[in-house]
Amino acid sequence: MLRTLLKSVSELSTKIDKLIFLCQRSAMGVIDRRTEEMDSDAIHFPLRTHEELRSLEAALDNKKYRDHFVARLRNLMCDDTRKSAKACLQYILSPELANIYTLHGTRSKFGISKYKFYSTVQSALCSHFRSASCPEKEILHAMATASQAFLHDARNKVHKRGWRSKERLASQALSDVTNIINDTSTST
Structure with missing residues (x-):
């Protein structure tokens, strides 16, 4: 009897988790309920949260969205592989989000x-730059180097160079207002 009850609770929990996942995906605008096609305008770049990144990862499972995404990336590419890789990463990730990542973890x-977004950028770079004079191994090395430089620059922006996130700005503004109120109340 207890086993049956535990099994039923476990099955119900699994079904609820699946339902919550579907509700979250549809609420983020990733799926059109009638057509099951990806809404390419639902994801705004640069991504600022881990949830937005998960939405992008889910969207990249759809071939049409992935092709649209690669077309966007190709518009950012120039003649240099490292600059192109860094431009793609800057387009995709905000400094706040990039700050919680390293290349390999x-x-x-x-x-x-x-x-998936990283491997998609890699494949877009390889298809754009691959030739007899520029083998795939060299492109992947340039991508890794550019990724490390981008992540390092993002950390510098967030930590060392006075980069202030919206939350930090809001708390600073609240602190300033509190100080002004305290100063005016003590002077009267």
Whole structure:
């Protein structure tokens, strides 16, 4: 009897998790309910949260969306592989989001090389630059170098060079207003 009850609860929990996942995806505008096609305008770049990144990852499963995404990336590319790779990453990730990543991941940070968007950028670069004089191995090395430079620059922007996120600006503004109110109340 107890086993049956536990099994039923487990099945119900699984079904609820699936339902929540579908509701979240449809609420983010990733899926049109009638056609099951991806809405290419639902995801706004640069991505600012991990949830937006997950939406992009889900959207990249759709071939039409992936082709549209690669076309966007090709518009950012120039004659240099490193500059093109960095431009693509800057287009996709905001500095705040990039700050929580490294190329291959560490104990405290995620690795961007494990994501579909990263492999999509790699394949777009390879198809754009591959030739007899520029083998795929060289392109992948340039992508890795540019990725590390981009992630390092993002960390510098967020931590060292006075980059202030919206939350930090809001808390600073609240602190300033509180100080002004305290100053005016003590002077009267």
